[in-house]
Amino acid sequence: MNQLIWSTVIIAFLCAFLLTWIPVMLIVERRAAAWMQRRSGPNRVGPFGLMQPMSDAIKMIFKEANIPRKANKVLFVMAPALAVLPPFIAMIVIPLGGSVNIGGTEYAFQAFDVRVGLMFFLAITSLHVYSVLTAGWASNNKFSLMGGLRAASQMISYEIAIGISMVSLVMTYGTLDLREIVKLQEAGGGLPAWGAALQPIAFIVLWICAFAETNRLPFDLPEGESELVAGYHTEYSGMTFGMFMLGEYAAMVAASAFLATLFLGGYNIPFVSEEALRQFFLNHGLVLTAASAVTVLLQFASLVAKICFFMWIFVHVRWTLPRFRYDQLMDLGWKMLLPIGVANAIGTMIVTYILRRGT
Amino acid sequence: MNESPTILQWILGAITLATGLLVVLGRNPIVNAISLMATLFTTGLLYFSLGAHFVGVVQILIYAGAISVLIVFIVMLLDLRPAHVRVPGRSPTYVIGTICSIVFFVAAILSVLPILKNLGAIPSLGDVGESLGQAPEEISMQLLSKYMIPFQATALLLLAAVMGVVVLGKKNMLSERKGADKP
Numbered sequence: 001m002n003q004l005i006w007s008t009v010i011i012a013f014l015c016a017f018l019l020t021w022i023p024v025m026l027i028v029e030r031r032a033a034a035w036m037q038r039r040s041g042p043n044r045v046g047p048f049g050l051m052q053p054m055s056d057a058i059k060m061i062f063k064e065a066n067i068p069r070k071a072n073k074v075l076f077v078m079a080p081a082l083a084v085l086p087p088f089i090a091m092i093v094i095p096l097g098g099s100v101n102i103g104g105t106e107y108a109f110q111a112f113d114v115r116v117g118l119m120f121f122l123a124i125t126s127l128h129v130y131s132v133l134t135a136g137w138a139s140n141n142k143f144s145l146m147g148g149l150r151a152a153s154q155m156i157s158y159e160i161a162i163g164i165s166m167v168s169l170v171m172t173y174g175t176l177d178l179r180e181i182v183k184l185q186e187a188g189g190g191l192p193a194w195g196a197a198l199q200p201i202a203f204i205v206l207w208i209c210a211f212a213e214t215n216r217l218p219f220d221l222p223e224g225e226s227e228l229v230a231g232y233h234t235e236y237s238g239m240t241f242g243m244f245m246l247g248e249y250a251a252m253v254a255a256s257a258f259l260a261t262l263f264l265g266g267y268n269i270p271f272v273s274e275e276a277l278r279q280f281f282l283n284h285g286l287v288l289t290a291a292s293a294v295t296v297l298l299q300f301a302s303l304v305a306k307i308c309f310f311m312w313i314f315v316h317v318r319w320t321l322p323r324f325r326y327d328q329l330m331d332l333g334w335k336m337l338l339p340i341g342v343a344n345a346i347g348t349m350i351v352t353y354i355l356r357r358g359t
Numbered sequence: 360m361n362e363s364p365t366i367l368q369w370i371l372g373a374i375t376l377a378t379g380l381l382v383v384l385g386r387n388p389i390v391n392a393i394s395l396m397a398t399l400f401t402t403g404l405l406y407f408s409l410g411a412h413f414v415g416v417v418q419i420l421i422y423a424g425a426i427s428v429l430i431v432f433i434v435m436l437l438d439l440r441p442a443h444v445r446v447p448g449r450s451p452t453y454v455i456g457t458i459c460s461i462v463f464f465v466a467a468i469l470s471v472l473p474i475l476k477n478l479g480a481i482p483s484l485g486d487v488g489e490s491l492g493q494a495p496e497e498i499s500m501q502l503l504s505k506y507m508i509p510f511q512a513t514a515l516l517l518l519a520a521v522m523g524v525v526v527l528g529k530k531n532m533l534s535e536r537k538g539a540d541k542p
Contacts, residue, residue, distance in 0.1 A: 075389070116495060119416040123403075126424030130396065130431070137389055137435050145435065152432045156425070176495055 003107070010111040014091050021253045021311075022246055023053035029315050036319045057242070065238035072138040079135035080240045083128070083247030087254035090124040093117035094257045095179045096303060097267045097296035098274040101288050109267075109296045110179060117178035118170065121258055122162065125213065128251060129155040132215075132222060132232050135244070139235035147231025150326070151215065151222035157333040158212040158219075164341035165202040165209070168348040169262060172198050182266035191270050195263035201344040203263045205337050210255040210310075212333070214248060217318035221326055256310035257303065264306045267299040274299070368408050375401040388434045396427035413495050 027042070027050060034041025043049040067076055094117075097109035114120055129152055136148015172195075173181050185193050196203045212219040223231030233244050260266060269277070274295060281291035324332070378401065381394040399422040406415030502510050 072387075072389075075393070114412050116413050116416045119420060120412075123416050123420035123424055126420060126428075127400070129428055130393070133428070133431055133435065134389075134393065149432065149436060152428060152435075156428060156432075159425070 006107050007111050010096070010109065011092060014096075014111060015088060018088060018091060018250050018253055019246075022249050023057065025249045025252070025311065025315075026053040026056060028311075029318070032312075032315045033319050036316075060239050060242040063238035065240045066235075068140060068235050070140045071235065072140070075134045075138035076235075077240070079131045079138060080236070080243030080247070082131035082134065083244050084250065086124050086128045086131075087247065087250035090121045090254050091257065093120045093178055094254075094261055095182055095266055097299040098278075099292065100296050101292040103289075106292075108179065109300065113179060114177075116176045118166065118176045118181070118262075121178075121254075122159075122166070125251070125254065126155075126159055128213070128247075131244075131247065135236070136222075136232040139232070141235050143228045143230075144232050144234050147222045147228050147234070150228075151232060154215075154219065154221065154329060154333075155213060157330060158209045158337070161205055161333060161337035161341050162209045162213070164338060164345055165199075165205040168202045168341070168345040169195060169199050171345070171348050171352050178261055178266070182261060182268060185265040186268040186273055191265075194265045199263070199344075199348070201340060203259075205341050205344070206262070207259060208332075208337060210259060211314070211317065212329075214251045214255055214314075216248075216252065216314055218321040218324055219329060220323060221329060252311060252314055253307060256307040256314070259310055260303060260306035264309075266306075267303040269299060269302045365408070368405065371401050371405050371408065375405065389431070392427065392431040392434045395430065396423050399423040399427060413498060 030052070031041045031043075031049065033039075041049065042052040045051040045055050067073055092111035093114060095108065095110040095113075099106040099108045101107075112120075132151035132155075133148045136144045136146075136151070139145075170176060173184055175181060175184075181195075185195065187193070191197065211217075215222055221231075222228075223233065225231075228234070233241055236244060268274070277295045277298065278291050281294050282288065286294065375398055378394040378397040382391050382398060385391045385394060400419060403415045403418035403423060406412075406418055
């Protein structure tokens with residue numbers, strides 16, 4: 001088995017993994033909203049309403065996907081596809097677990113182990129804005145265009161804060177390799193070495209920016225329904241609209257996985273190192289391949305638990321905070337997060353210099 | 360060691376060329392802007408296929424992800440439609456533009472010609488990538504030692520550009536305020 005087959009298997013696994021989140025999040029979001037607003041929520045389809053996403057999906061697929069007569073047809077159809085692609089591509093650099101030993105070779109549980117993984121993720125997710133922009137423009141609807149323009153300026157503004165907070169993080173770890181970042185957090189002995197403990201300010205700035213980049217509620221001005229009908233996807237119906245929804249949830253999962261990898265130790269299980277875990281299973285009579293596979297699965301479960309935490313906060317914030325006004329949004333991005341990020345970067349620079357001067 | 364381009368690189372090159380032509384020949388400004396983004400993106404992917412990961416990522420992050428977003432954004436903000444854009448006839452800008460592009464094209468061909476003549480002698484694509492782009496540390500070391508002065512000069516240029524934008528923005532705000540005061 002060579003690296004190419006292994007990567008292909010993991011990419012297929014990633015697609016299934018990301019798509020599995022969509023129905024789960026659909027039902028979780030609606031039930032959580034109901035719970036927070038003291039309603040019942042959708043509880044009729046299947047036990048506890050668990051089949052509700054299924055019925056939603058069937059409804060969406062069989063509805064007509066209308067294309068307005070004056071829309072630019074090519075771009076109108078291209079936009080939903082552009083919404084789905086970036087999170088799926090960006091996920092390939094996230095390390096999902098340690099390595100599996102197959103026939104004496106260690107295969108990392110990661111589709112694309114690249115030395116500039118952190119920048120790769122940022123580069124690919126920054127392409128997400130094109131789907132919103134083209135959807136807004138191609139619909140030939142003034143509300144859509146307004147939504148598209150809002151989304152573009154919002155995402156560009158918050159990307160700068162992301163870049164700056166990344167600088168301080170990279171200075172702390174001294175690498176752009178996501179797998180190495182996770183290994184460093186593991187080597188530091190779990191919780192105290194997590195990014196969230198080393199760089200709390202960058203963590204919070206990046207977390208806020210993740211909301212803005214995925215257009216989630218305090219930042220969902222691009223689709224603010226009280227002003228813009230439904231923003232950039234006003235003209236979309238049926239599964240073309242469904243694709244935007246799918247892209248949004250996939251982007252949330254990708255952002256959560258990214259945050260977990262950088263700040264919450266990624267796949268590592270607190271206070272348990274990969275070698276110790278593998279040795280434990282080896283001592284209990286498993287062969288090396290099985291022991292490493294079980295270890296990796298446990299680590300993957302740890303990553304999924306961290307993603308779940310971030311997803312739950314995403315949902316919780318959506319039903320807690322009201323939407324920002326547009327100038328408040330821009331003030332937060334440019335006058336709060338950016339200066340905080342710069343100050344943090346300069347502070348980190350000084351501390352890193354002092355700490356590394358001796359070595 | 361020499362390598363011929365793979366099928367993937369041929370496909371990427373073809374897409375780059377096709378979208379690049381669309382940038383120049385397309386009538387709809389939005390389509391032009393989006394195909395510019397596609398050109399820059401596939402160029403980044405080409406760097407990736409050569410093994411120059413860092414350069415590829417920077418290409419996508421800066422050119423495809425930031426600069427062409429601004430171009431698309433501005434074209435949309437102005438709401439340029441094909442009907443609004445007139446192809447200039449024989450205005451001076453048209454002539455100067457034609458001459459400039461011909462000169463640039465010839466210069467580009469001339470600079471590539473020695474490479475095209477002996478394609479066989481090009482070092483392995485993988486080797487180029489490894490020396491160029493796999494190590495961000497290497498690039499930063501080079502930037503902060505050998506290319507320190509150009510690096511700092513770029514920073515200064517960017518600072519000047521930022522200040523220029525601020526001055527221009529302030530000027531507009533001031534004149535608007537004055538205009539509002541007038542009876």
